[in-house]
Amino acid sequence: MDPADHLFTKDELSKYDGKEGSPGLYLAILGLVYDVVKGSKFYEAGAGYGFFAGRDGTKAFMTGDFTEEGLVDEVTGLSPQQMLELEKWVKFYDENYTYKGKVIGNFYDASGNPTDALNSAVEGIRAGHSEEANRARFKKFFPHCNSHWSEETGGIVWCSENSGGDKREWIGLPRKFFRPGQRSHRCACVRTSGPPFDDPESEQNVGDLAYPGLKEYDGCDPTAVRCELPKS
Ligand code: HEM
Numbered sequence: 001m002d003p004a005d006h007l008f009t010k011d012e013l014s015k016y017d018g019k020e021g022s023p024g025l026y027l028a029i030l031g032l033v034y035d036v037v038k039g040s041k042f043y044e045a046g047a048g049y050g051f052f053a054g055r056d057g058t059k060a061f062m063t064g065d066f067t068e069e070g071l072v073d074e075v076t077g078l079s080p081q082q083m084l085e086l087e088k089w090v091k092f093y094d095e096n097y098t099y100k101g102k103v104i105g106n107f108y109d110a111s112g113n114p115t116d117a118l119n120s121a122v123e124g125i126r127a128g129h130s131e132e133a134n135r136a137r138f139k140k141f142f143p144h145c146n147s148h149w150s151e152e153t154g155g156i157v158w159c160s161e162n163s164g165g166d167k168r169e170w171i172g173l174p175r176k177f178f179r180p181g182q183r184s185h186r187c188a189c190v191r192t193s194g195p196p197f198d199d200p201e202s203e204q205n206v207g208d209l210a211y212p213g214l215k216e217y218d219g220c221d222p223t224a225v226r227c228e229l230p231k232s
């Protein structure tokens with residue numbers, strides 16, 4: 001076996017804590033072992049992140065729970081968003097430190113094969129990427145309205161070419177925008193022409209104004225770029 005792809009037991013890995021007489025300073029994340037000796041100032045005994053040394057403390061990278069209960073090789077209960085953040089940490093170690101092998105545990109079995117736990121972690125990362133892509137699409141196709149509130153006028157929402165932050169070539173009409181699975185809404189500026197928005201949820205092409213998650217503002221002309229919200 002390639003010495004750079006060694007299978008560690010947890011016991012073996014625990015010796016790599018960088019203390020005097022130890023064989024080195026390693027840590028693991030998602031079952032992958034890295035030599036972090038060049039980051040000794042972070043990982044050596046007593047340093048700010050010394051608790052990661054010699055083990056796979058995957059979950060703590062997301063929870064910030066650096067107790068024995070928190071420093072575990074698990075990802076249960078992490079959101080797709082957190083799985084994305086975790087993937088960034090793996091990339092961080094891959095780019096900045098030396099890969100040494102895998103640790104036998106929750107993510108790799110005694111033959112070094114990925115476990116169901118690792119497969120579902122990978123699935124979680126994939127879900128994170130797809131949520132991210134949907135968020136970006138919604139931001140592009142349904143940018144935020146400008147809004148203002150004052151005691152005298154009550155609330156006003158309106159659209160302009162740069163509402164929502166990114167300048168674009170269209171202005172759009174203000175609509176209540178309900179994202180899939182959410183009860184609350186925000187104001188979105190909705191395109192009235194151009195190629196139809198294809199809905200990532202239904203895989204269907206819909207005209208932007210026909211998108212099912214939109215509602216007109218009560219008492220506002222549906223063709224107006226500016227709506228005064230009824231005072232309540
Ligand atoms: C879940 C919470 C956190 C985790 C898992 C975490 C993890 C880490 C790790 C592993 C490193 C070393 C990176 C390397 O090898 O170069 C690091 C560095 C660092 N972290 Fe965190 N961190 C967390 C929260 C924070 C917070 C809240 C702050 C700031 C208030 C912070 C500030 C820093 C700084 C400044 C460095 C670089 C230290 C230096 O250059 O001396 N971290 N972090």
Ligand SMILES: *[C@@H]1O[C@H](CO)[C@@H](O)[C@H](O)[C@H]1NC(C)=O
Nearest residue numbers: 088089091092093094095096
């Ligand atoms: C590697 O480390 C540098 C310096 O800390 C950081 O800027 C860079 O983003 C790291 N690489 C990855 C993939 O995170």
